[in-house]
Amino acid sequence: MLIRSAHIRNFKLMRDVTIGFSADPARPLSVIRGENGSGKTTLLYAMLWGLYGMDGLPRPTNDKDLRLTSTYCPTGTPVLVEVEIIFDHTDDMGLTSQYRLRRMVFETPLPDGRCPRGQDDVKLFLLAPEGDKPMVSAAAWVEHLIPHRLSDLFFTNGDDIQKFISGRVHSHERQDKVHQAIRELLGIEQLTAAVGDLKYVFGNLKRRVSAESGYDAQELEDICGDLRRQIAEQENIRSVAETRQKGMETQQHEWERELHQLRGIGDLDELNARITTLKSRMSECRDREQAAFGAMRTAFRGQPLSWALAGAQLDQGRGKLEELAHRGVIPNNSLQVLEDRLEEGECICGSDLHPGTDLRQHVERLLAEQRENSPVAQRLTELRYDARGLIAAGADAGEFAAIRDAALAAYTAARDEQISIGVELKQAEAARGRIDDSRVRTLTEELAAVGPKITDGIHELGRITERIEKLGRELEENEKKLDQLVKKRQANRDLITRRDVADDLRVLAEKVQGRLEGEYVARVSARLQEIFLSIVGADPDARLGVFRGVSITENFDIVVASQNDTSLDTDYELNGASQRALTLAFIWSLMEVAAITAPRLIDTPLGMVSGGVKQRMVSTITHPPTGDEPPYQVILLLTRSEIMEVGDLLARHAGAFVTISCSKDYPADLVYDWAGDEPVIRACPCTHEQSCQICARHLDNAHGLAFRDSVTAT
């Protein structure tokens, strides 16, 4: 199928637009140029609606029904929405015919925003010289030519293009998509249908053989039928259990991964224990610090400080006392001696001291004087002995320095350790802060709960499989008996032969189906690798190359191989350009191997691509078919920035150029005001190097575009 043109009426802002596409195999590319908001996506949706009706359009994100008409359409008046697609189709005999597919519907915009629609009218006409010939079952024709299930392959946009490889789509869904695409496009689906038909025929013939073999045979056939039903039932149960099991295992894996990530920061219990230990050590250090302060305070009120500060003056005082002692001023013993002499009446020298003598009067005066100074002398004497006592007790001017050094050292050690512990504590608490405690506990509990369920599930699956095998053995025995009975009773030979032939054909078809699928997948896989590596410019043998190859696995996953037998995650380890290259390579390889002639319409495919990759990508997906490659058609909806760097390539490969513009962009971007009161989309035949009174934009000069009217004049 190659699309020649599309005529669109009243679809969104496309009031009346006709676009021609290149159906020339030598120039398979059609370029639809349009800036953002010019109508490229509207064109894509119009084509999808034209082919598949509302099923072809994206599902609305809210409960509202999708609206086909422009919001500028007057309310209360039915609007005819119409898309007409003219295409070529070459049948299995190699005959090419032209068809016109027309889909139309009346939509009535209402003031409340609703847009009730009538029933789609879909018609398909074979265009013949003698006149258009209506075809029956237009929708079935379209489904046959370009199945809706595979519309992702034929019509896509730069973002949705990754559905075949992206991990953001559930793996089963992604594998199913790849598998479905391979089966549909390679005709394996038809073979599967044939296998089903043969099974049905075989079953019928078998029942007839049994029925004609007599009552016992019929009874055996009933038993076999019952066993088959039981087997089917058990297989269904097993399938459900397997799905559930897979779900639980996936969930377990995801929980384990999340828990592992959380625990990668540090085990919570371990961290808590560490924090407790650190806090305890910190508290101990604070106690030591306080003890050091205590020692300092004790030192402030102690005698050693006094010695340290005033030692010189203390020594001076002591020296003075010693001097007094030396002079005999202290200790004061003369008082007692004088009193004794006076009492005896005789001086030490033998002189008379009896009352009335001059000498006695002198001694009495001396005694009075001595008595007056006695308390001070007494105190000085005591002080001398007290000071000696202090010295003897170890008073020392250097003692305070030792106490001070010890207290400061104890404080510094405690403080340094606190700082060190504080750093460790802060790190541990920060690590604990990053752990979502409740999430860890939830995950731990969930994992603890799901583990036994998975084990139970495995046992349950084993029991179901055992039952199936037992039923299978019973079935086999009964079938054998039945077979023997049928043969014994000389059942209708012809019927038996037909039954056996049907069975042989069934077995053969199943084998062919399996083989084809394997071979085709291998071919698609090989071609996929070739195209992908060519686009990204990778040499699989390069020592430092990132991409070593691409393949489709048995599970229908597309896997990108890298160094050391590792594979790359297509979401996170491939850049945007490589992701697009991979998906385009898959679509192209599949189409090539299937030898399908079909359009490939892609909206903004080059959004994240530039440089050499862009050149090679455009070259790969637009070059004329060579060798055994079937003809194909590629329609690229591109912005001006996407065209940059590949303009020459597009000019060489394109058989049709169309530029679409939307009048709402006047005057901000468009130069000319060519629309009425409502915004509309129009198409003009300008190439990427031209402009005209419809598509001319203010920035055209910067891009060096030629005004087409003057081009035409010359």
Add this chain to the structure above:
Amino acid sequence: MTDIINRYASADLYMPENLHRVIREHVGANHPFPRYIDAWWIGFCLGVRHGKTRPLPAPDNRVKFMDGAVLSSDPWRIIHLELIAVGLRGEEILTTPREVVQLASAYANFGLEVLVGALAGQNEPTLALMNFLDPANI
């Protein structure tokens, strides 16, 4: 050692009001000085070490924080006080205990200024004071 008689028990001990205001912030449990006398004594020793005195201000500008009876709780202080007094002024000074206390107050007034300077603006006054009281450098 003999039983020491405190001949200064009846003497009042003062601090200049401006210095007392600062010192009281540093007296008590978990502060550098358990009692005012401990601060005063360090002030006295510092004054003696520097050999400098400050006269006691007028009654309005001084605060009595204790009397000399407090010296009995640490009798060695009486010995030190008297030794220093004798060393500085001669043995006659002991005949008038009041003169001894006056002498000590004058040195303490100077020393307390030094002490307050060392404590000013310190987050950890005990540590600051211990660092300050370096016998080798003070």
